[in-house]
Each structure stands twice: as structure tokens, then as C-alpha cells.
Amino acid sequence: MTSPLRKVRPPSRSPEQSRKALAAAVVGNFVEWYDFAIYGYSAPVIAKLFFPSSDQTTALLGTMAILGTTFLFRPLGGIYFGRLGDRAGRRKALATVVLLMGVSTVLIGLLPTYASIGALAPVLLVLLRLLQGFSSGGEYSGASTFLSEHAPQHRRGMWAAISAATTTLPFTVAALVVLFLSTASPQAYTAWTWRIPFLVAGPLALVGLYIRLRLEESPVYQELKETGPVAQSSIGQVLQHYRHEVFLVFSIASLNGVGFYTVSSYVPTYLTSTVGLSETAALTTNCIALCVYSVLAPLLGRFGDLHGRRAVLRAGAIGLTVMAVPAYLLIGQGSWATAVLGQLLLIGPLVAVASVVAIAQVELFPTQIRYTGAAIGYNGAYAIFGGTAPFVGAFLVARLDSPVAPAFYLLAIGVLSLLVVTRFPETSRLPLNRQDNQTWP
Template sequence: MSSTIPSPSPAPAPTQSRVVATAAIGNLVEWYDFALYAYSATAISHAFFPHGNDTVAVLSTLAVFGVSFLLRPLGGLVLGRIGDKIGRRSVLSTAVLGMGVCTVLMGLIPTYEAIGVAAPILLVLTRLGQGFFSGGEYTGASTFLVEHAPSGRRGLWAGISVATGTVPFAFAGFIVLAFTAMPADAYASWGWRLPFVLAGPLALVGLYLRLKIAETPQFRALEEHGGKESAPLRTVLSRHRPAVLMVMGIAGLNSVAMYTLTSYMPTYLKKNVGTDPMTATVTNSIVVALVCVLVPLYGRLSDSIGRKKVLITGAIGLLVLAAPSFVVLSSGAPGTAFLGQLIFIVPFGCVAAVLSTVMCELFPTAVRYSGASTGYNIAYAIFGGTAPFVGQFLVDRTGVLSAPGLYVAALALLVVPIAFLLPETYRRTLGNAAHSASPSTTTGKEMVQP
């Protein structure tokens, strides 16, 4: 195989807004589901688990949240391999439809009182399906977007996409808040289900958008010049292990920080601090909306000064500020529910902004989808799905209300050296067949293996 991939034949270029919308719609469906689950945790615990011990029911609900992450690595490996062999667009179309179906089905499961133990079993099955399809969504959408983006705007475009993956947490929060205005018995019995059913139309819109857009220029070049790998996953594991490990570290920190913020903090405020549900939901939704503004700005900054500097700032920031943010949250004083979360998101936004671009820029086109999916989904399976459960478990066992922040800080401490060793990638040309992930590569220049 040639060391470089020639430029693809000319094809009508989709508009920037259409490319971003196509990538973003899957993020919207994926994170809308996870956000709904987090905001509806209390209602879900009452619907699908035995009554009598609210603490056990809530912990069981948070544990099932983590179950969906068990199949993410498998979904990432399967869908990533297919995406490197037949194209990004087809796999992304399948992923968005699969996620939508699983979310709708979850809203239709009968209660524990109606079908007994079959209720939590069906809940677990829908979460496993969601995890499988999600395993190919975020990394595939990131690959699709980065491969379409101009070289000097990859950070900005990816930041916009990440922001659209954060919007659902704010959107879902206000949706749930609107439905909780129903009479309490109506919301508990059937009202909480309606937001899940709304995922169906969102998924159909995503399917339509993805079927109507062109494949990425880099993948078309591979097809036209015979550059596709016959076994992309094997190539990733044999030639790009350092890059996979780096992605795992960054994605691990990002996943714990993100799910601590979006899926656990509302529960933390209500259960541990005694914050009223409306304040917990509204403040979290506002803070998450602010993340949607910060991440594209940080992404654009990374296009100018490099990914490393932004990532280092974020990792050190979480190391220093994660625990203090929970000290502020736990004080219960007026305004601290908002202030504590605000302190948390300033460094978190730096990590979230560069993850998508870094994990795509570290791998060559022929194995980009597989490589990004492998590192990202293994990290999310280990750290992301368990973040809410671990956070609450630490509080329950230690009685230390800042324990979730200390957990985030511990992971940040592990990622700081990775950030310093990370090769600078923001000037790399994505059309090259092979990149080196050698830690000594810090100049931002393209490295090509023979």
C-alpha cells in the first residue's frame, strides 16, 4: 500500500451546516436517551423495581444505567470495523435508528407490579441494545465530521458536534420538568414514559439526514485507490496500540466528568444535599447549556494553539477544582447548586472539546473508525457507565460529600502525564495512510510510516 492516499475525485461538497447537522443528530438521539434516564431515575426505580427500599431501588436504577455501557465496546468493534470497510454513512444510519428504537421500547415496558421480574430484565435488554448501537455512534459521527472538516477548523467543527451531544441534557431536563408539572400520580404511572417515546421521531429525522448526505472525502479516496484495510481492527491492535491507550485515558476522564455532571449531579443534589427537585434540574440544565457554548470555543482555540495545551489545561483544572466544586455544591447555601457546577465545567469543557479531534487525528483513514471506537468505548464501558453509581456509592460508604469530586480528580491525575506525552495532532493531514502515535512526536508535523 502506498504511504499516502491520493485526493478523492471531485464530488459535490455538502454545506458545513448539513455536515454538522448529520453528525449531530445521532449525538442528539444518543445523549437524549441517557439524559432522560438520569432525570427520570426516581420514576424508573419506582416503575421497574420492588418497593420498600428507596436507596436500593435508586442504586439498582443507576447500576442498570451502567449496564448499557457493557456492550459499547462490542458495538464499537463491530460497527467500527464495518464503518472502515463499507463507509461511515451506512453505519451511522443504522446506529441512529437502532438507538431510537431502543429508547422508545424502554418507554413502553410494563411495570414491576404488572409483570414482576420481567420488568427489570426487559429494562436491562433495552439498555444493552442502546449500548451496542451507541458504541458506533459517537466515534463514527466524530470520524465523519472530522473527515469532512477543513484542516484548520476540525476542532471547531468537532466542538460544535460535542455541544450538540450536550444539548440533549439541557433539552431533556426541561422536557422532564414540563412533564413533572402533571399530577404526581399521572407522571409516576405513565407521564414519565412520553419523553422516551419522543425519541422515535428524532431517530427518523436522523436516518433521513444521514441517507441523504455524501460519504467523506477520505473514505471515497480509499475506495477509489484500493487503500482499505482487510482487517482494520487487527491493524489497530498490532500497529496503533499507543494511540488506543492514549484515547482510553482521555476518554476515561471525559466520561467520568461528563456523566458526573449530566447524569449524577441532579441526583446528588436531591439525595445528598436536599436541594428541591426543580432547583436541581433547572441549575443542571443551565450549566449543561453553558457547556454547549464553552466546548466550541475551546475547540476553536485548539485549532490555533494545539490540542495538547487545551487538554493539559483541562486535566490539571479537573485535578485542582473537581473536589472543591463538590464542596461548594454540598454546602446547600443559596446559589451554590449553580456555582459548584460552574466551577466543574470550566476545566471539563477543555477535555470534552479536544477528545473527538484527538481520537480521530491519531489514526490513519483506513482504520480511523475502528481505532477511535476501540479506545473510546473501552474507556466508556469501564468508567462512564459506572460514574453515577460509583459517585453515590462513595458518598454512602464514606459519608464524604466531596467524594465524587475526589474520584474525578484521581482520574485527572492519571491523565495529566498522558496529556504531556500526547503527540500534537492539530496540523496533521487526515489523508495520510499512517500516523505515528509516538509520544515524542510533539511538533504537530505529519508522521508517516512506510
């Protein structure tokens, strides 16, 4: 049962403070997700270097499985950083997140390969990817919470969608970096330059850490602290009193996770390993699709501010479900143009869902447990569904030998999500500074 809420006066926020928070969140978000994205685009070379070379299909599945296991630690990271953000402040949690991501990414770039240390190589790779997953568990919900609490109420959907867009731009940059290095000298790339994108994460993380440490805490959280000691709620209590809200976030984030990681992490590999496009062609088509995502996200976020979250979410869920099979039919045709068109068929409805996920996970919870509640629902969905999308796609292709096989997973999740979307509440007019009157022990 949801606990009683207390509404308080809107928090004061200066336009300059809000703009600084927006700029800092964008830069910090970019740094965090560049570090996380580079692994997906390096999957083909990692499969060659960190697994036995006798069976490349098995090696690729192993690489995708490691990508999936990363997401298993996202709920743990979400719980840890969610509680840290609710107890000690959003700023402290987000600074810790970007530092941990930077360290683990640099260490991946320094790992010896299978040829050097044998089976220990993929083991160490898994451990570092789990650290990345733990870090990323605190990023998206935390950044969305922090930015939305700084945003003007009538534009918070657009601001949260800008945060979503800046999680996509790093994937584009990561793809371009890998494309440049792999085409400039394929031999050098396989030998050593594949490490460069991972090592770049070090200075980027320091930049992100510096920016986040200079931020002011959100006015909504500052107001909460001024009313008295911050409540020390447990995970069990959050799930007991806000399980319905957590389930709603889990449901819509599941569809968003499968859709996003299908496009961003699996489609480039699918185009090269299954369709037969060159790596250059595959990555350029994906960059175009992700750039369109980044442009559309703030627009659909603003549309949700004006017309409500529910209508945007419903349109996106229906669109992803209907377009899954046609999109893969186009992607599998084997040409550059159809690969772009197929991905764009998915991008439009995907952005609609993503723009709502970015803000609704914040609006559904009161201030005291907002970071924790959002992180549990969001990262639980990504652990079960989002992280498995690349592996399931590769597995279905291997087993069914059909160009549309990866679409079946997206289609199934889309149908299940529609059952929840029809009952999703309208959250766009709820005040973010509402407080929970529940007395936590």
C-alpha cells in the same frame, strides 16, 4: 509498532457539501443522545417503578448500576460499527446507529413495571439499556470521524467540538422535558407520563435516519475507496499496529467520561437524593451548566485549531483535578446558587478535555482504521470509567456519608490522566487523508 503511512493530496470538498454535513451531523447527533440521556434524568422514577419499594437506596443504586452496565456494551458496539464504518462507509454505520437507538428507547417507554411483572421488569430494562449501549458505541466516534473528514483542515477542531456540543444539548432538552412532566402533575408522572420522553424517541429517530441516509459520504473516505479496495483489518491487527494511539484515546476519554457523566447523569440525582434540593431546582442548575458546556465547546475547539490540542488538554486535565473537591463542596451546600457555581467549576475544564477528545481520536489514526481505532479507545474508557461514575458516586455517598465523596473518583482519574497528558502528541497539523501502507490479509 505504528504502520507506515502514505500522505496523499488533500481531498476536494465543496463548502456547500461541508455545511450540509455539519447541519446533518448536528441533527443526527442530537437525536441519538436525546434517546440515551433520557434514562439518566428519569432515574428517580425508574428506581420507584422497576425495583421493590422497601429500600429506596438500594433501588437507586440498582438504577445507577443499570446505567453503568449499558456502557459495558459500548465497546462491542464501537467494534461492530467501527468496522462497518471503515469497510462500508461512515454514512451507513451512522444511519444504523440512530435506528437501533430509537427502537430500544421506545421499547423502554412501553415496558411494564415491577408492580406488573415483578423481577422481570428490571431484567427487560437491562436488556434494552444494553441495546442502547451497543448503539451509542458507534455514535460519538463515528460522528466525530464523519464531521472531521468533511471539515476544513484549519477548523476541524471547532467542527468536532460542535459535535461534542450537540451531545450535550440533548441532555439539556431531556432534563427540561422531565422537569416539565414531573412538575406539571407529579402523580401522573409517576403513573404514566414518565413514558412520554421515551416514546418521543420514535419519531425523532425516523427524522435522524432520514437525514443521515441523505448525506454524502465524507470526501476523505471517498478518496480512500478510489485508491482501491478498502482494507479489511481485524481488531487484533488494529491493536497490534496502533495500540499506542488506542491507549492515548482511552486515557483522555476516561477523564472526559468520568467528568461528563458525573455532571450530566449523577449531579441531578445527587442534588435531590443527598443534598435535598427539589427536583426542579436540581434540573435547572444542571441545565444551566450544560448550556454553558455547549457554548464553550466550539470556542475551545477553535482555540485548539489555532494553538494546538496539547495545551488545551493539559489545562483541562489540571483544572478537573484541582476543582473536583471544591466543586462538590459548593454543590453540597444545599442552595440553588452554590449548586450552579459548583457545576460551573467542573464545566470549564471538562469542556477543554472534551474538545480535544472529540478531534484527537480522529487525528491519531489513518483513514482505513480511523473509525475502529477511535471507537475502541473511546468506548473502552467509557465502559470502565464513564459509565461507572454515577454508580460510584452514589456508592461513595452511601458508604462514606460525606458530601465530597463523589469528588474522590474524579480526582483519582484526573491524577492518573495527567501522567498521560504530559506525553500527548500534537495532532492538529496532521492530514486526515493519510493512508496506511500496511497490507492487511
